[in-house]
Amino acid sequence: MNTDLVLEARGLRKYFPTGASKMLQRPTDVVQAVDEVSFGLRRGTTLAIVGESGCGKSTLGRLLARLIEPTAGSVLLDGKDITKASSRELLALRRDIQVVFQDPYACLNPRHSIGQSIGTPIRIQKTLSRADEKARVRELMALVGLNPEHYNRFPHEFSGGQRQRAGIARALALQPKVIIADEPVSALDVSIQAQILNLMEDLQSSMGLSYVFIAHDLSVVRHIADQVAVMYLGKIVEIGDPTAVYERSAHPYTKALLSAVPVADPKGAGERKRIVLSGDVPSPVNPPSGCRFRTRCPKAEARCAAEEPLLIEREAGHQVACHFPL
Amino acid sequence: MTLLSVRDLNVTFGTPEGDVRAVQGVSFDIEPGETVAIVGESGSGKSVTANSLLRLNFGADVRISGEILLEGRDVLTMTEDEVRSVRGSDMAMIFQDPLTALNPFYTVGRQIGEAYAIHHPGATKKELREIALNSLEKVGIPEPLKRVDQYPHEFSGGMRQRIVIAMALVNNPKILIADEPTTALDVTVQAQILELIAEMQAQHGSAVILITHDLGVVAEITERVMVMYAGRVVESASVENTFAVPTHPYTRGLLKSVKSLDTARHERLEPIPGTPPSLIKLPSGCPFHPRCAFADSLGGRCSSEAPELRIVGSSRSACHLPDERLLGLMGGAS
Amino acid sequence: MFAVVLLLIVSAFTFWIFSALPSDPAALTCGKNCRPEVIEANRERLGYDKPLVEQYGAYMKGIFAGRTYGEEGASVHCPAPSLGYSYDRHECVTSLIASTLPVTASIALGAFVLWMAIGVGLGTLAALKRGRWQDRLATGFSVVGVSFPTFFLGLMFIMIFVIWTGILPFPRYTGITENPVDWFMALILPWFVLALISAATYVRMTRNGILEVMNEEFVRLGIAKGLPRKRLIVTYVMRAALVPIVTIAGLDFAFLLGGALVTESIFNLPGLGKLTLAAVVNSDLPILVATTMVAAVFIVIANAVVDVLYGYLDPRVRVK
Numbered sequence: 016m017n018t019d020l021v022l023e024a025r026g027l028r029k030y031f032p033t034g035a036s037k038m039l040q041r042p043t044d045v046v047q048a049v050d051e052v053s054f055g056l057r058r059g060t061t062l063a064i065v066g067e068s069g070c071g072k073s074t075l076g077r078l079l080a081r082l083i084e085p086t087a088g089s090v091l092l093d094g095k096d097i098t099k100a101s102s103r104e105l106l107a108l109r110r111d112i113q114v115v116f117q118d119p120y121a122c123l124n125p126r127h128s129i130g131q132s133i134g135t136p137i138r139i140q141k142t143l144s145r146a147d148e149k150a151r152v153r154e155l156m157a158l159v160g161l162n163p164e165h166y167n168r169f170p171h172e173f174s175g176g177q178r179q180r181a182g183i184a185r186a187l188a189l190q191p192k193v194i195i196a197d198e199p200v201s202a203l204d205v206s207i208q209a210q211i212l213n214l215m216e217d218l219q220s221s222m223g224l225s226y227v228f229i230a231h232d233l234s235v236v237r238h239i240a241d242q243v244a245v246m247y248l249g250k251i252v253e254i255g256d257p258t259a260v261y262e263r264s265a266h267p268y269t270k271a272l273l274s275a276v277p278v279a280d281p282k283g284a285g286e287r288k289r290i291v292l293s294g295d296v297p298s299p300v301n302p303p304s305g306c307r308f309r310t311r312c313p314k315a316e317a318r319c320a321a322e323e324p325l326l327i328e329r330e331a332g333h334q335v336a337c338h339f340p341l
Numbered sequence: 342m343t344l345l346s347v348r349d350l351n352v353t354f355g356t357p358e359g360d361v362r363a364v365q366g367v368s369f370d371i372e373p374g375e376t377v378a379i380v381g382e383s384g385s386g387k388s389v390t391a392n393s394l395l396r397l398n399f400g401a402d403v404r405i406s407g408e409i410l411l412e413g414r415d416v417l418t419m420t421e422d423e424v425r426s427v428r429g430s431d432m433a434m435i436f437q438d439p440l441t442a443l444n445p446f447y448t449v450g451r452q453i454g455e456a457y458a459i460h461h462p463g464a465t466k467k468e469l470r471e472i473a474l475n476s477l478e479k480v481g482i483p484e485p486l487k488r489v490d491q492y493p494h495e496f497s498g499g500m501r502q503r504i505v506i507a508m509a510l511v512n513n514p515k516i517l518i519a520d521e522p523t524t525a526l527d528v529t530v531q532a533q534i535l536e537l538i539a540e541m542q543a544q545h546g547s548a549v550i551l552i553t554h555d556l557g558v559v560a561e562i563t564e565r566v567m568v569m570y571a572g573r574v575v576e577s578a579s580v581e582n583t584f585a586v587p588t589h590p591y592t593r594g595l596l597k598s599v600k601s602l603d604t605a606r607h608e609r610l611e612p613i614p615g616t617p618p619s620l621i622k623l624p625s626g627c628p629f630h631p632r633c634a635f636a637d638s639l640g641g642r643c644s645s646e647a648p649e650l651r652i653v654g655s656s657r658s659a660c661h662l663p664d665e666r667l668l669g670l671m672g673g674a675s
Numbered sequence: 676m677f678a679v680v681l682l683l684i685v686s687a688f689t690f691w692i693f694s695a696l697p698s699d700p701a702a703l704t705c706g707k708n709c710r711p712e713v714i715e716a717n718r719e720r721l722g723y724d725k726p727l728v729e730q731y732g733a734y735m736k737g738i739f740a741g742r743t744y745g746e747e748g749a750s751v752h753c754p755a756p757s758l759g760y761s762y763d764r765h766e767c768v769t770s771l772i773a774s775t776l777p778v779t780a781s782i783a784l785g786a787f788v789l790w791m792a793i794g795v796g797l798g799t800l801a802a803l804k805r806g807r808w809q810d811r812l813a814t815g816f817s818v819v820g821v822s823f824p825t826f827f828l829g830l831m832f833i834m835i836f837v838i839w840t841g842i843l844p845f846p847r848y849t850g851i852t853e854n855p856v857d858w859f860m861a862l863i864l865p866w867f868v869l870a871l872i873s874a875a876t877y878v879r880m881t882r883n884g885i886l887e888v889m890n891e892e893f894v895r896l897g898i899a900k901g902l903p904r905k906r907l908i909v910t911y912v913m914r915a916a917l918v919p920i921v922t923i924a925g926l927d928f929a930f931l932l933g934g935a936l937v938t939e940s941i942f943n944l945p946g947l948g949k950l951t952l953a954a955v956v957n958s959d960l961p962i963l964v965a966t967t968m969v970a971a972v973f974i975v976i977a978n979a980v981v982d983v984l985y986g987y988l989d990p991r992v993r994v995k
Contacts, residue, residue, distance in 0.1 A: 209599075279599050
């Protein structure tokens with residue numbers, strides 16, 4: 016990629032040992048949560064990562080924010096490899112990458128006032144004096160649509176949507192370059208989701224933020240993403256701009272995923288042909304050989320079991336990992 | 342005779358902070374074999390309404406009034422034993438989270454068998470096992486002979502939901518109440534389960550009451566929709582009308598704020614401003630008026646008088662706006 | 676496997692701790708007014724001058740092969756498993772423990788049955804009648820019960836039941852094989868003392884456990900299926916709530932097997948606890964080492980048993 020990449024992932028892998036481990040013995044099974052994931056996030060844009068449960072998208076999010084260490088591969092922030100950063104360098108790096116989590120009820124310390132929670136990153140990084148910190152927090156609250164007068168109130172006094180706004184304010188406190196949003200609207204009511212999505216978009220254009228937006232809801236993603244990556248069992252199976260991925264899906268899984276989304280239109284629902292995938296998602300502990308999707312793919316052939324498909328460019332800005340793309 | 346007739350249902354929970362008026366004046370009918378959706382966000386009262394049908398509302402201080410007539414018999418005035426005989430046989434319920442709905446200590450076969458045995462006390466162990474095996478097969482669980490003796494934690498989420506559905510249908514209920522049956526599931530599994538519910542309904546002829554907040558799910562399999570807000574039914578219409586010609590500002594707001602696969606990049610969503618009201622301190626008059634774009638146009642009537650459900654076109658709506666305005670709500674782009 | 680290693684570690688640690696104590700067993704065997712040379716000689720004779728590891732080794736060997744204590748002419752052989760020799764009492768520790776263990780076991784067993792019955796029974800009642808007077812009574816009992824020290828309760832009971840009202844005779848232990856009735860009568864009071872205190876905790880645990888389970892979705896589904904209340908309580912609620920309680924109870928029982936020091940002393944029951952207490956007073960190290968190890972062994976075994984039991988009771992925990 017020759018455009019300005021603010022964040023880049025190269026060959027990221029994360030394996031979790033699992034299964035019974037007796038004393039002094041290695042655990043026998045390994046969960047291949049993320050396997051050879053590479054992509055680039057252009058500055059000022061949103062990359063959405065979609066997939067179902069167990070596909071590894073949350074793990075990927077944590078790897079990008081360096082909340083967990085990769086088993087292999089690297090993450091580059093503005094060209095610098097953050098996976099090799101020392102703990103001192105990491106402190107500085109944390110200013111540039113922030114995270115917004117899914118559950119607005121769980122990510123705010125119930126014993127701290129909202130103002131305190133939002134100001135926590137500033138205090139940790141010691142970038143401002145106390146007085147300045149308060150002023151900045153109030154500024155942030157207004158920015159995300161919260162009433163600055165509520166600085167001293169506690170999380171339980173706010174609704175889910177408001178708490179999520181606080182989480183976003185906290186993420187913005189250090190003026191990061193990248194925000195990793197892990198399912199930021201999934202736990203909210205439909206009407207509130209729209210508010211938060213609008214907010215995030217407004218902030219992006221006014222502050223030049225770049226987002227990695229992790230979601231399982233394809234319709235949310237369509238609206239907000241400049242680039243979409245579809246994950247299945249730890250691998251990216253298709254990546255490209257939303258129009259290409261949604262309207263000219265090349266991977267059978269993407270196609271099935273899109274056809275499964277319930278359409279809020281009774282006439283459309285009847286017309287659309289649904290591709291129903293057979294069976295369940297295989298266990299990430301011992302994924303199928305070759306192409307991981309082959310056990311549920313209606314187009315699987317012998318080659319799919321023998322050889323793992325790599326991401327190939329199908330058209331400009333649209334890649335797919337399939338031996339027989341649609 | 343109408344299969345189910347709910348008349349003026351009111352459910353209030355007493356809490357230390359005050360009375361939570363979860364359901365107010367809800368009335369509706371269900372005909373045999375119908376599929377009806379009750380749509381609403383959190384706090385709308387849809388789950389409480391569903392629970393009331395089987396008298397599953399528990400709490401220290403619960404006050405229910407109104408009538409729930411199942412084929413003429415009022416569920417709310419039945420004795421404990423009578424209600425128990427209705428539960429799981431005339432009306433059965435599917436819960437939202439399949440991971441926690443099944444008893445982790447007993448095998449799946451035993452739990453399905455139990456659902457049958459409760460209402461057929463004379464059944465032998467062999468019969469129960471046969472029934473369990475048949476149920477598993479019907480809902481598409483592979484290798485039923487092996488699976489029937491397994492425990493819930495050995496199944497995936499989608500399969501567990503199938504088992505829950507199997508359990509609910511084992512006594513051929515007249516009404517199947519599905520409380521957010523797909524919310525906790527992945528999208529592809531969601532599709533499977535919805536199809537399964539539709540299939541089972543066709544086979545058994547049961548009516549289905551589907552509780553959900555997902556408008557997409559509603560469009561998939563329902564015929565009729567009731568929209569609830571802050572404990573009241575604000576609109577009741579056929580599914581086509583609900584989407585094409587909504588007759589309540591809240592429904593319109595919901596439709597506009599729902600992103601769809603067709604929403605293009607940077608096309609602005611139109612969220613409903615504000616947040617759902619507290620059920621303890623409800624707004625006066627119409628509960629939606631603080632967030633309604635049209636509340637000001639009626640000279641204060643919205644804040645003083647709660648609108649009743651009335652016929653508007655071929656739907657029913659609880660709004661003070663005149664019919665012509667309601668029918669033209671979606672005016673312009675749809 | 677792991678349990679065996681743990682046992683070894685525990686025994687080594689106990690051994691080391693006691694050897695680090697200021698009291699000198701060599702001096703004790705000599706009695707008062709000892710001359711240093713005699714103490715030194717004793718030390719040599721008894722083997723306390725050897726390095727600690729060697730002492731430990733000899734001790735362990737004694738457990739499997741028996742050991743001879745003292746020197747020729749004045750030696751005693753304790754057959755395997757030899758846990759030591761009490762110079763104070765002039766007896767093999769193993770036989771001391773063997774004679775006191777049945778007493779402690781009787782106490783522990785009876786108390787266990789009683790406290791489970793009271794604790795789980797009252798706890799269930801409290802949970803089912805939540806908020807009503809039965810709940811308040813049971814909860815009040817549990818708070819009060821926890822507050823009473825064993826010796827106070829024990830002495831109170833003796834005062835009330837033996838001295839004032841004379842309903843029960845003063846506890847004097849008789850073996851169950853000798854006279855079951857006397858055995859029972861003697862143990863009633865100590866059983867109640869121990870049980871009431873433990874029951875208090877179990878009342879609360881059971882109550883909370885049941886209330887938590889009742890909020891679970893699968894219980895709600897059971898109700899939605901039309902399950903009759905009684906069957907629901909037993910097969911759904913209790914089945915789930917009792918699993919953690921039973922496993923904790925197993926551990927508590929093992930703890931009690933190590934000897935209920937205070938209770939045995941108050942009621943003058945010749946059990947492990949009383950033996951231990953006497954050994955402390957007399958600085959009889961060999962007994963102390965042995966009883967500590969025995970108590971630890973019980974707990975380790977109980978832990979292992981409880982692990983297995985848990986897997987049996989909760990299908991989710993079973994290893995495939």
